[in-house]
Amino acid sequence: MFDKANDDNLKQIISRAVTQYLENNKIELKAIPKIILTIPKNPAHGHLSTNIALQLSGLLEGNAKNIAQFIGREAEQNNPEIFEKIKIEGPGFINFYFRKDLFYGLLLEIISEKEKYGHSKRGNGEKVLVEYVSVNPTGPLHIGHGKCAVVGDSLSRILAAAGYQVATEYYINDHGKQIDLLGESVLARYRQLCGEEVVFPENGYQGDYIVTIAQEIKEKNQDKFKGKIDSGTKRFVRDYAKQRILADIREDLIAFGVKFDNWFSEESLYVQNRVQTVIEKLNQKGFIFSSKGALWFKSTDFGDEKDRVVTKENGEDTYFASDIAYHDDKYRRGFTTLIDIWGSDHHGYINRMKAAIQALGYAKDSFQVLLVQFVTLVRAGQIIGMSTRGGQFITLKDLLKEVGTDVARYFFLMNSHDSHTEFNLDIAKSQSLENPVFYIQYAYARICSIIEKGSARNIVLNDWNKDSIDLVLLDKKEELEIIKKLGQFKKIVERSAEQRKPYLIAGYLHELASLFHKYYTEYKVIGEDKKLSLARLYLISCIKIVLENSLSLLGIQAPEKM
RNA sequence: GCGCCUGUAGCUCAAUAGGAUAGAGCAACGGACUUCUAAUCCGUAGGCUGGGGGUUCGACUCCCUCCGGGCGCGCCA
Numbered sequence: 001m002f003d004k005a006n007d008d009n010l011k012q013i014i015s016r017a018v019t020q021y022l023e024n025n026k027i028e029l030k031a032i033p034k035i036i037l038t039i040p041k042n043p044a045h046g047h048l049s050t051n052i053a054l055q056l057s058g059l060l061e062g063n064a065k066n067i068a069q070f071i072g073r074e075a076e077q078n079n080p081e082i083f084e085k086i087k088i089e090g091p092g093f094i095n096f097y098f099r100k101d102l103f104y105g106l107l108l109e110i111i112s113e114k115e116k117y118g119h120s121k122r123g124n125g126e127k128v129l130v131e132y133v134s135v136n137p138t139g140p141l142h143i144g145h146g147k148c149a150v151v152g153d154s155l156s157r158i159l160a161a162a163g164y165q166v167a168t169e170y171y172i173n174d175h176g177k178q179i180d181l182l183g184e185s186v187l188a189r190y191r192q193l194c195g196e197e198v199v200f201p202e203n204g205y206q207g208d209y210i211v212t213i214a215q216e217i218k219e220k221n222q223d224k225f226k227g228k229i230d231s232g233t234k235r236f237v238r239d240y241a242k243q244r245i246l247a248d249i250r251e252d253l254i255a256f257g258v259k260f261d262n263w264f265s266e267e268s269l270y271v272q273n274r275v276q277t278v279i280e281k282l283n284q285k286g287f288i289f290s291s292k293g294a295l296w297f298k299s300t301d302f303g304d305e306k307d308r309v310v311t312k313e314n315g316e317d318t319y320f321a322s323d324i325a326y327h328d329d330k331y332r333r334g335f336t337t338l339i340d341i342w343g344s345d346h347h348g349y350i351n352r353m354k355a356a357i358q359a360l361g362y363a364k365d366s367f368q369v370l371l372v373q374f375v376t377l378v379r380a381g382q383i384i385g386m387s388t389r390g391g392q393f394i395t396l397k398d399l400l401k402e403v404g405t406d407v408a409r410y411f412f413l414m415n416s417h418d419s420h421t422e423f424n425l426d427i428a429k430s431q432s433l434e435n436p437v438f439y440i441q442y443a444y445a446r447i448c449s450i451i452e453k454g455s456a457r458n459i460v461l462n463d464w465n466k467d468s469i470d471l472v473l474l475d476k477k478e479e480l481e482i483i484k485k486l487g488q489f490k491k492i493v494e495r496s497a498e499q500r501k502p503y504l505i506a507g508y509l510h511e512l513a514s515l516f517h518k519y520y521t522e523y524k525v526i527g528e529d530k531k532l533s534l535a536r537l538y539l540i541s542c543i544k545i546v547l548e549n550s551l552s553l554l555g556i557q558a559p560e561k562m
Numbered sequence: 563g564c565g566c567c568u569g570u571a572g573c574u575c576a577a578u579a580g581g582a583u584a585g586a587g588c589a590a591c592g593g594a595c596u597u598c599u600a601a602u603c604c605g606u607a608g609g610c611u612g613g614g615g616g617u618u619c620g621a622c623u624c625c626c627u628c629c630g631g632g633c634g635c636g637c638c639a
Contacts, residue, residue: 038578041585051581054619064619090582091619136639178639294637305565305635312637319639347566348634373567374632415575418567420632422574427588430601436587438601450598495578507576510586521594521603562601 001048001487002102003109005082010096011035013082014052017074021067027060039488046087046095047484053092064092103483104471110486110542111466118489118549123164123497129330130156132341133253134171137245138182139207141252144343146396147412147421148372150555152341153258154413154502155370157553162497167261167335171326174242175266176319181205182245183238187225189214190237194226209248213241252396257405257555269325275317278325278360279310287359297324302355324356327367337366339500344371370500372417379425403428406556410437413554414506436510440547441559443513447544448560450525451537459526459533461541473535478519482539485512486546493553502554509550516543 001007014035022029033055040049053068060067065088072086072094084097110117132152135145152168160166173179185204189211192198204210217225217240225233246263253259269275279295282288287298288310295311297320310321330338342349350369357367377384377394384394399408407428414436415421427435454460461469474483489508496504525536551558 034579036579038581040582041577042582045582049582054581057619093582138639173639176639292637296637309637314637316637318637323639343633344567345633346639350566371567371633419575420568424574427574435601439587442599442601446599446602453598492578499578501578503576504578507586514586517602518604520598521600524598526598562599 001484001491002098002106004102004105005048005096005098007037007491010037010048013075013079014050014071014094016078017071018052018056020074021070024070025062029059033059039491040095043481045089045093046097048096048098050094050096051092053088053094057092068092068094100472100480103480103487104474106483106487107471107474107538107542110545111538114545115549115552117545118493119161119163120490120494121163122494123159123162125163125165126337127335128159128164128166128337128339129169129333129335130159130166130339130341131169131171131330133249133258134173135249136173136178137242137249138178138205139245140209141249141396143377143394143396143399143423144372144375146256146399146408147375147417148341148343149253149256149258149396150409150412151370151372151417151502154409154505154554155339155341155497155500157555158493158502158505159497161553162494164337164497168259169262169264170260172246172263172265172267173319175270175322176316179238179242180234182210182241183234185210186214186217186241187229187234187237190217190225191227193218194223196227209245210241213244216244252400255400255405256396257409264326264329266322266326269322269329274325274329275322278328279317279321281328282310282324282356282359285359285361297352297356297359299352299355299359302351302358304351304355308352320352320356323353324360327353327357328360331360331362331366337368339368339370341370341372344373347371368500370417373420375412375421375423377423377425406441407435407437409554409556410440410506413502414510416501416503437556438562439517440509440513440551441557442562443516444544444547444551444558445560445562446520447516447540447547450540451544454526454533454537457526459530459537461534461537465534466538469534469538470531471535471538473532474539476523478515478522479536479539482512482515482519482543485515486542489546489550505550505553509547509554512543512546512550516540 015032018032018035022032033052035050035052037048037050040046053064053071056062056067057064068088072088075094075096076083076086082098082102084099086097087095089095113119130152133141133145133149135141141149156166156168181201181203182205184201188198188200188204193214217237225237279288282297287301289296289298289307293313294309296307297310299308300306308320309318310324311317327338340353347369353369354364354367358364402425403411411423411428412421474480492504492508496502523536525540526533548558
């Protein structure tokens with residue numbers, strides 16, 4: 001929470017006291033329970049709290065309160081420079097109260113770290129690859145993909161801030177039946193444009209964008225491919241359509257603030273014969289068998305419901321086969337944790353992938369899947385259907401045009417990715433009350449406005465005076481409450497990264513904005529008393545930094561004026 | 563039928579690894595602008611956490627069971 005009282009320090013202090021307790025009572029324990037420090041919901045329960053005594057009492061049959069008393073007293077006596085007091089409350093919680101000078105120290109820390117404030121080394125530079133979106137390049141992104149995109153993008157930013165070495169990747173499924181079908185669909189439209197009577201492929205892609213691409217090919221090549229169905233023509237049309245759609249996808253994602261470090265082509269795995277190689281590797285380990293003319297991976301050895309085909313009867317490899325090769329490649333590039341973000345409709349795929357990971361000899365837990373639940377669009381109280389098949393869906397592009405990037409991103413990030421999102425367009429479009437994005441951005445804009453007013457009156461924080469501000473003047477309840485909240489930021493970022501929950505940042509932001517709005521209503525920052533004004537200016541400058549930093553983790557703009 | 567997710571205030575969602583009195587926003591009702599932006603703030607009301615059983619100092623959280631919603635269960639991707 002504070003520099004002198006960061007989690008690691010506190011855990012050490014507590015663990016020392018616990019050891020002392022055990023020694024005094026001649027108790028031997030194999031291991032001390034993991035020390036958990038929580039931010040109490042109720043401010044009356046201190047600045048930070050631990051339930052270690054309750055955990056110990058379960059193990060030792062001792063009285064939780066007595067244990068807590070001992071640990072509390074021990075910690076308090078040995079660290080007078082940290083604790084104002086330590087209280088034992090409830091059934092045996094140890095509640096820590098920090099000295100006020102630590103609060104003021106925190107503000108100095110924020111000002112000096114600026115955009116780095118909130119960053120930590122928790123991840124120890126572990127190499128993480130986050131793969132997300134990875135939509136087939138056979139059509140435009142719709143809003144469900146948008147949710148995956150923003151969850152992945154934001155999570156990556158958060159992991160990086162928490163000290164992980166993160167790379168992001170989009171896997172392009174540019175091999176196989178679907179992409180061929182795309183090519184055939186476009187070719188059929190092209191030939192229709194040339195006046196030919198053509199039967200549209202069964203299960204072909206119906207959308208208008210297919211016609212648009214066909215028109216483009218027609219404009220550039222006139223009737224060059226009229227009547228042609230040779231493999232060269234097919235390949236040309238297919239590749240053209242793929243590149244064209246990929247370019248659109250890339251453009252949509254950039255407009256949505258999402259950039260990938262790498263775009264990985266499935267086709268490239270085949271070009272390098274990697275799919276074959278990985279199947280052979282599994283075969284050598286005894287996990288491949290032949291049946292009904294196909295090759296199967298024995299995923300049931302690792303808890304999957306049934307074994308899975310990797311090479312079909314017709315000799316083609318399945319999507320699963322290349323996906324194994326792809327994930328193998330991720331490990332081979334040195335990543336030790338793989339995070340995949342999938343739409344919840346792919347959940348049935350997790351077990352076979354986990355099985356493959358283990359069969360290849362990698363740790364089960366090093367591969368993690370985040371399932372993103374569906375998005376329901378609501379307009380005027382009505383649910384808008386979103387079937388991809390029928391060709392009638394709301395694209396990400398349409399959504400951004402309607403509500404803007406900031407609002408869309410926040411709406412996708414404000415709830416757990418694991419719960420169904422109801423995206424209410426009427427609220428998202430409202431420029432007022434109901435819209436939480438504006439609430440947060442407004443707090444930021446207000447701060448900027450105060451700073452501007454300060455400079456008009458020559459009350460300014462600068463390098464000359466910033467170290468001599470009298471922060472002790474910040475003694476109001478609301479001010480200390482705000483500083484406490486600012487001090488929680490690093491912990492929130494760490495938790496958000498470890499638990500892969502970007503929405504925690506959104507919740508934190510709203511709470512911080514709320515504290516500021518309350519403070520703003522109650523107190524004037526720029527006033528008659530210049531020393532007090534400067535101290536308050538210092539405080540709101542810190543709020544500004546933390547708002548900026550957390551907004552940037554979500555990829556949302558911080559506007560200076562609204 | 564089997565598997566994964568889910569059920570919390572009228573609505574949309576929280577609840578930190580099993581912790582303390584289940585919290586926010588919106589909607590409803592009542593108040594606050596001569597002030598650094600009222601896109602704000604203050605107050606009131608709203609709950610047998612889908613039902614039932616269990617585990618323990620303590621359960622929205624874990625286990626069992628039933629009910630309701632979503633999604634899967636291809637030699638598609």
